[in-house]
Each structure stands twice: as C-alpha cells, then as structure tokens.
Amino acid sequence: MCPISFCIQLSFLILLLIYDSQQTVDPVEPRIAIIGAGISGTSAAYFLSKTTGLNPKIDIYSKDPVGGRMATINIHGFDFETGGSILHPRNRYMKQFAEEFGFKQKKGISGKFGLYDGSGFVYSEGDWSVLNVASLLWRYGFSLLKVNTLIGDMLNQFERIYNVQDDGYAFSNVADLLSAMDPSFNLMLERTLEEGLKRVGISSLFIDELANAIMRVNYGQSTDAHQFVGSVSLAGAETGLWSLRGGNKKIPQALLNTSRANFYYEEVEAIHLNTDGRFSLRFKQNDEMPSYDAVILATPVTNDTSSFGFENFPRQFHFPGRYHQTICTMVQGEVNHETFGFADASSVIDDIFTTNRTLFFNSLARNYPVDMDDGGGDAPSVWKVFSNEPLTKEELNILFSSINETYVIHWKAYPEYDGTISTGNFTLYPGLYHINAIEFAASAMEMSVIGARNVALLAASHLGVDIQDRRAQSFHIEL
Numbered sequence: 001m002c003p004i005s006f007c008i009q010l011s012f013l014i015l016l017l018i019y020d021s022q023q024t025v026d027p028v029e030p031r032i033a034i035i036g037a038g039i040s041g042t043s044a045a046y047f048l049s050k051t052t053g054l055n056p057k058i059d060i061y062s063k064d065p066v067g068g069r070m071a072t073i074n075i076h077g078f079d080f081e082t083g084g085s086i087l088h089p090r091n092r093y094m095k096q097f098a099e100e101f102g103f104k105q106k107k108g109i110s111g112k113f114g115l116y117d118g119s120g121f122v123y124s125e126g127d128w129s130v131l132n133v134a135s136l137l138w139r140y141g142f143s144l145l146k147v148n149t150l151i152g153d154m155l156n157q158f159e160r161i162y163n164v165q166d167d168g169y170a171f172s173n174v175a176d177l178l179s180a181m182d183p184s185f186n187l188m189l190e191r192t193l194e195e196g197l198k199r200v201g202i203s204s205l206f207i208d209e210l211a212n213a214i215m216r217v218n219y220g221q222s223t224d225a226h227q228f229v230g231s232v233s234l235a236g237a238e239t240g241l242w243s244l245r246g247g248n249k250k251i252p253q254a255l256l257n258t259s260r261a262n263f264y265y266e267e268v269e270a271i272h273l274n275t276d277g278r279f280s281l282r283f284k285q286n287d288e289m290p291s292y293d294a295v296i297l298a299t300p301v302t303n304d305t306s307s308f309g310f311e312n313f314p315r316q317f318h319f320p321g322r323y324h325q326t327i328c329t330m331v332q333g334e335v336n337h338e339t340f341g342f343a344d345a346s347s348v349i350d351d352i353f354t355t356n357r358t359l360f361f362n363s364l365a366r367n368y369p370v371d372m373d374d375g376g377g378d379a380p381s382v383w384k385v386f387s388n389e390p391l392t393k394e395e396l397n398i399l400f401s402s403i404n405e406t407y408v409i410h411w412k413a414y415p416e417y418d419g420t421i422s423t424g425n426f427t428l429y430p431g432l433y434h435i436n437a438i439e440f441a442a443s444a445m446e447m448s449v450i451g452a453r454n455v456a457l458l459a460a461s462h463l464g465v466d467i468q469d470r471r472a473q474s475f476h477i478e479l
Helices: 003-019 039-049 092-100 130-141 144-159 160-166 172-183 184-188 192-201 204-219 227-237 250-259 391-401 435-440 444-464
Strands: 031-035 056-063 072-075 078-081 113-117 121-124 260-267 266-274 279-283 295-298 309-312 322-337 351-355 363-367 384-385 399-415 427-430 432-434
Touching: 031 039, 039 384, 039 391, 039 435, 039 444, 056 295, 072 322, 072 399, 078 384, 092 192, 092 250, 092 295, 092 444, 113 204, 121 130, 121 204, 130 144, 130 204, 144 160, 144 204, 160 172, 160 250, 160 444, 172 184, 184 227, 184 309, 192 204, 192 227, 192 309, 204 227, 204 351, 204 363, 260 427, 295 444, 322 391, 391 399, 399 435, 432 444, 435 444
Parallel strands: 031 056, 031 295, 056 260, 113 351, 266 309, 295 432
Antiparallel strands: 072 078, 113 121, 266 279, 322 384, 322 399, 351 363, 363 384, 427 432
8 A cells, every 4th residue: 555645646637637738829919900990890809709719819009089980979969870870670780789789769750852953942742641652653664663673682682791791701802792692793893873774774863862862861872873882772761761779880889899809099000910920009108019921901002191101011002092071060949931932931841951062061960869759759840961071151051051169070981983983902911901991892880891701711711710601601602
C-alpha cells in the first residue's frame, strides 16, 4: 500500500487531469473594426456576432451618434423623424429586427396627398377612397396597373437575396449581388427610370407627374435617375409602409447592444496596411493606432463625404460619384393655404408632392411624433419640407402663413443617380470591405442591411469560417 501522503497527491493529480481535460481552448478572437455606426455598421456588427465559429471582438468608430441617417429631432418635447422615416412591409430584415427586439410598429394614417406643379394641383385626393382610385385611373389609365405589376414582380425577384444569404453566399461586388436577385437588375442600372417605364408602355403623363413626384420626395431627384433606384422609389409609395414607435433609430442602437461591440466617438483619419497583413487605424484626435484583422467601412467615402486616407496599400482606391444634398426643414407652424388654393387652414392636405423640377421645394408633409400614432395626441403642428437647397425666408413665407420654430438639417442622404457611375466593390482588399458601395444601386435602410450581411459573410470567410450551408443547392440553380 502506498503512503497516505502519496495517495492524496496522486488523487489530486488525477482530479486535476480530469478537470483540465474537460476545458475547451478559447477560440481565437479576431479583432474587427467597423467605421460608421448607422444601420449598415451596426447590422454588420450584429451579423458578425451571430456567426458560428467566429467569436469576434468588434470595435465601432463614429464621429456621429449611433443611428447615422436614422435620426430624430426634439420639438417642444416631442421627437420627430428627420432621417430614414418609412419601411416597406416586405423589408424582411428590418421586420425581423423589430420583432426580435420587441419594438412596436407605429400606427399611421392614410393621409390625403396631392400632386402640385407650381400653379395648382394636377391631382388631389378627396374624402372618398373609391372616388380617389377612380380619379387616379381616369388620369393615368392602365399605366397605374402596369406599374403596380412591375413593382410586384421586382419585389419577388428582390426577395431572392434573403435565401441566398441564408445559404451563406457572398459577393465581392455589387453587380454580382444584384445578379443573384435577378440578372435584369444590372440592366436597370444602365437606363433611366423614364426610359425603363417607356419601354413597357407607361404613359408620359404618369412618368412626368406621379413617377417624377415620387422620385423628388424620396431621393430629391427625377426620373433621369437609373431604373433600379427609381423602382425602389416607386415601391416606397405603396400602401402598408410602417415605422417604429419611438423612432426607427431604436433599431441600430439595439443592434449595437446585441452585438456587444464597443462603441467609440472617434473620427478615423486613415487605415494603414501593416506588413503582417493586418490593419491599423489612425485617428484625428487620438495618438493610438489599434490593429485589426479586418476593417469594415460602413460610411460613404466619396470625395464629397470623406477624406479617408489609405496608407501602404499596393494600389490606390478610387471612389467616384458624389452624394446628393437634401435639406430637411422642420417647421412648427401653419401652411399658407392661399399658396395652394385651399379654402382655409383646416382644408390643407397632409402630403404635397411636386412634379415641377424647377420648384424650390420637393415635398411638404405633415409630421407626427415618433412616440404617438399619427393623428393622435396633442402634438404641435409640425411640417417637414424637403428641398435641394436651404430655403430662404421669402420661400418659407410662401409655404407658411405662420412660423413658430424652424429647424434645418443638412443631409448627404444618398448618391446622385445620374447614370454615369457604376456600382463598386464590397471587397477593397483582403480583409478590407465597404458596405456603402451598395448605395449606388439604391440607398434604403433594407439595402444597407443586405449590404451589411454580405460584408459580414465576406469578412467571416476571410477569417477562416466556412460560411456556406452545405445542405443548400447553388443559388444559380434557382435562377
């Protein structure tokens, strides 16, 4: 028999070996930097954090508050949307986020709208919905039905991307991602919305009035924009649009919290490629230069929106194109009913869309607080005006008979869709990605999330994760 002290030591050693054998080695935690804290940056962090086998450490840097272009402004104790305001009922990712985080949809009202050409209304809704439909059909005929069918078909093709991404397929450039939805989408980038609608027999009256007005309110541009973004814009005029109670910016904040990413109020000045293939960030007001295994740009980087430096890369990066200036003017006051030919202030309709490209404003719409249903509560009378240039005092006086408060927000909201700029690349260099390249196809919240998931898949693959679902057939078979 062994001495008692030896037996105790042996038993302790055996227990130690058993305990040690049950421990798992912590997986390597790749460090990922995301520059930009809007919907694209925070959703990229969310998708990366959900990637099986990755276990990343994520840092998000932004000189702006979380939410980016999804923003609100407080007017006399009430918050109003100033940025991304509406969501489509078939935006799968945004609906899933709202459901996952337990957010309630805000109940909207079907307000009356009119099409104003500068001298009067070419169309204006009344109190009877049946008469409104009949009036639209009388003016635009079968073009209205054709466009409705076209947009429905496009949305069916668009929705293919969700299954493609669920199966783990990712694309290094925007053109390939659009082809995964439908090959025809890239052709839509090569012609204007006006050309595309005329090809299928849509009337000039519909194009000049309704389509043009919808482009002006959604993108501050005209039917000269390419057909793909124009079709996205037309889809944004359908029924069933929704927003979040409390403001749409709640989603990027929830995505950030769920991802457990670290958020830093820092302006990144340059991205440096290290000799070991990793990346360092240089800040505008901070001497630290942290290193990362991957970097994701989730912000516009055109010459008019950014002055990023790219250091020590084997080639220069070019980001052609520019972003469109949109001025959002929030006015607490009363609309000048005489300007628009209404009998009195109570007769003014809720949404005035303009058809004339030379007018100084694109749209004028009644606004309701984000934390109450439209038409409810005792909120101040607030109107939102979209224009391409800041409104002068004289122009404001044309639109409003009385003004209590005015708030002006300057947005570089979306690209100029002039048809001269092709879509770019998500992959700039192995480990370096740019989500916002997708905006030159169309800028919308759901598009940003689709771009973010694509880049999250690319980054995960670069970091050694097998991203594809082996049970799935190639998406090419389905197409």
